[in-house]
Amino acid sequence: MNSSRIETDSLGQLEVPADAWYGIQTARAIDNFPISGRMPDQDFVLAHITIKRAAAIANNQTDWLDDKLTQAIIDACDKILAGDYLDQFVVDRFQAGAGTSHNMNSNEVIANLANVALGGKRGVYAPVNPNDHVNMGQSTNDTIPTAIRLTALKKLPRLLAAVDTMANEYERIAKDNKNTVKSARTHLQDAVPTTIGREFAAYAWILRRCGQRLADCKTALCEIGLGGSAAGTGLNTSPGYANRVAAELVRLTGDPIVVADDLAGQMQSMTDLQALSSEIRNLTLEVTRIANDMRLLASGPRTGLGEICLPPVQPGSSIMPGKINPVMFEMLNQVCYQVLGQDHAIAGMTQAGQLELNVMMPALGSALFDAMDWLSNAMNAASEKNLKGLTVDTARCAAFLHTSVALATLLNTRIGYTAAGEVAKLSEKSGRSVREIVVEKALMSGDDFDALVLRAARDGKID
Missing domain, CATH: 1.10.275.10 (Fumarase/aspartase (N-terminal domain))
Structure with missing residues (x-):
């Protein structure tokens, strides 16, 4: 044969x-x-x-x-x-x-x-x-960009689901720890009290906002140039072909596909795909920032912050016994940096078309598909392997909180900024907690101070 x-x-x-x-x-x-x-x-x-x-x-x-x-x-x-x-x-x-x-x-x-x-x-x-x-009735020039848009529409729900899953996990942790008081940090320095609940609820809100902005890209992706043939003129297409083929795609995909008002324009322009990539970039910037926070909050366990504990998924070192690393969020960081690179490539290729056609479509589509798949998979893996088993070390949070001189800020409306500053100086110089000094000076009882801290952290109010 x-x-x-x-x-x-x-x-x-x-x-x-x-x-x-x-x-x-x-x-x-x-x-x-x-x-x-x-x-x-x-x-x-x-x-x-x-x-x-x-x-x-x-x-x-x-x-x-x-x-x-x-x-x-x-x-x-x-x-x-x-x-x-x-x-x-x-x-x-x-x-x-x-x-x-x-x-x-x-x-x-x-x-x-x-x-x-x-x-x-x-x-x-x-x-x-x-x-x-x-x-x-077709050309590479109208079928390929349409296929890229249909592919993005297929992948978008998976990415949105990954965003939603991660947001749900942060929201769950926030609800479980709404009264877990800790020290906020600004400039990486001690700040006023907050709660794990407030901190993690913010992560959930940020992710949901990113998800909504991604979802808003769908309408533009549903506008297709199929039927434009080789140069957007519709040459060699059957009567009513553009509308007929769009209607059939609606039936086959379930997406609200419509014919673009200008087939020649839709053949040249890739900015709807760039807009999607831009929102993926925005999501990625938030995700990598939050991943950095997870690594920082889990640092230690003895000499770092150690306010949260991430489930161990593998040994952390080939030489240091017992070492555990935040590998899922390290992986997530790496994926995010790669996705940012894909967005940069997409931006370059979006502007690289000439006259009636953008010939960079194969690599542009590939970069977009990779970004969507990689980020979806990485977010799902981090949620499943780490966020679902994340625990909060409440004792560690409390210990940091009560050694923070920033607690003196809560006294501003009670004894004035200057007097509160003196309490802060004494705490810093002596090493004693603000609570201890407040009780010693009979400014309020220990229980009242604890209640004040909780109200400030949870509600943002002290009265």
Whole structure:
């Protein structure tokens, strides 16, 4: 049995593996682009196949594509959408500008599957031709950006779920510790009392705000330029094709897909994707800052802050026995820095288009997909492995609080700023707590001072 077959395109003949469902143009891309070793994102593959399926139906509705070929294309797409033949999508993420190689990879796989189902052979593109039938009314230039947008819409709920999960964990910890008083810190110095509840509730609120801003990106992502064909003019598309294919995508995806008001503009502009990336960056900046706080609050256990305890997930050192490190939040930091790099790349590629087309789409899409997947996975892992088992060392929090000279601030409205300052100086000089000095000077009882501290920390009031 032959291990290869010969196919022909406009550049000549080329051997293609006999068992491959892709064809000659994909084989050329494999040879041309041995760059990263990374195959296309699976959600992106499925989004592009969904577009091919929708296009076949839209073209059939106007009798441009007959029923027999339409059904063969639909059946081929459905097999791929069910998870079969995904190993046949083999073009490197760094490839021909705009994504022509991936578009032809999809066209060839669908055509070969359809033809074999109709009694034909792989590599003999009849009766279904990858260009004339599978790609009917389409171009790389409108299918690839649409597939990127559909992929982002697919991944967005997962990222939002990861944000929500982490926010829920911080909120749970906050509720469990609403009366756990501790010293706040500003400039990394002791400040007025607060609570673990207030501190962690702030983290939850910040994450939810980021999540809402991410969710607000969805509307723009649903505007597609499919139907613009090669240059946004709609050349070689069937009557009403843009609206028909959009309606079919609504049915297939469940997303409120609409045709952009200007197909040429939507083909050129990637700023809706950049807007999503920007909100991912904003989330990442908050997540990495909060991760830093977790590492700082868990530092120690003897010589650091040690106000929280993170569940151990692995030994922390190859040389120091018993050492445990905050590895989940260290991992989260590393992912965040990488995501920030992806956003920078996306920004550069967003402005790198020329005239009617942005040819940087393959790498732009890949960077966006990675950012969404990596951040979703990292946040979920940190929530599951660390936040769910996080405990608060209330005794440690209390010990730091009562050695803080900043507690003298609570006396301002009782004895005045100057007198409170004298208490603070005495505490600093003698090493005694503010509470002890307040009781000694008969300014108030110890119980009253403790109640004052709790009200100040929990309610922000002392009266």
